[in-house]
Amino acid sequence: MPTVAKLVPEETVFFLCDVQTRFKNAIFGFDELVLTINKMLKIAKVLEIPVVVTEQNPKGLGNTIPDIDLPALGPLLLATIEKGLFSMVTPEVKALLHERPQIKSVVLFGIESHVCVLQSALDFIEGGYNVHVIADGVSSCNKEEIPFALARIRQSGGYITTSESVAFQLQRDAGVPGFKSFSNIIKEEKDNTVRTLQKLLQYRAVL
Numbered sequence: 212m213p214t215v216a217k218l219v220p221e222e223t224v225f226f227l228c229d230v231q232t233r234f235k236n237a238i239f240g241f242d243e244l245v246l247t248i249n250k251m252l253k254i255a256k257v258l259e260i261p262v263v264v265t266e267q268n269p270k271g272l273g274n275t276i277p278d279i280d281l282p283a284l285g286p287l288l289l290a291t292i293e294k295g296l297f298s299m300v301t302p303e304v305k306a307l308l309h310e311r312p313q314i315k316s317v318v319l320f321g322i323e324s325h326v327c328v329l330q331s332a333l334d335f336i337e338g339g340y341n342v343h344v345i346a347d348g349v350s351s352c353n354k355e356e357i358p359f360a361l362a363r364i365r366q367s368g369g370y371i372t373t374s375e376s377v378a379f380q381l382q383r384d385a386g387v388p389g390f391k392s393f394s395n396i397i398k399e400e401k402d403n404t405v406r407t408l409q410k411l412l413q414y415r416a417v418l
Contacts, residue, residue, distance in 0.1 A: 216343075216370060218377060220258050221313060222315040224263060226264075226318065227320060228328055229267045229321055230275055231274060232273030232275075235276060240350050244348065250396070251377070252280060257393050261288075262281075262284055263290055264290070289307060297330045298334045299327065317340045317343070318343045318344075318377055319332055319345065323350070325359065326351075329360045336364075342369040343370045344371055346361060349411075350411060375397070
């Protein structure tokens, strides 16, 4: 029987990969990508999902763009980690996860799909984590690279999903306290969700 990797809030961390200022004019669908990221950070806040952010060579590529509302996360922002590795699985990230043995699932979004996101996904899978990559939350300079990167991740045992699917998996139950706040986010983000899906998934076959 195939493995079923369900998302559970207490066992999940969001990883935001390298959405930095120097990439703004280079990445396909960058504005739509940021919309998805901010939606996921709102979901993280409501469902109390911790978030780890990485920045690739920030001295040369800048910091995470200010359009992404990291301060709103408060203590849920576990770390912003500078890296030279393309993979997010740096010694600092390994140490952070080692301190949290309850974590089983990683939700990945950011850039670039075929470089840092791909290498991060493979390393997390190799480390024994269930890896969920948000298809409407990743992009690259060349859009043609993206479906091949997602296919490679899936071939290696990762899960390709969407932002709204992840959100509802983590929410799980409409009858629990806090659902109204969750539902309000989904409603507020409806137009942005449609916009991002149409922009970032228009050219991708179902993998």
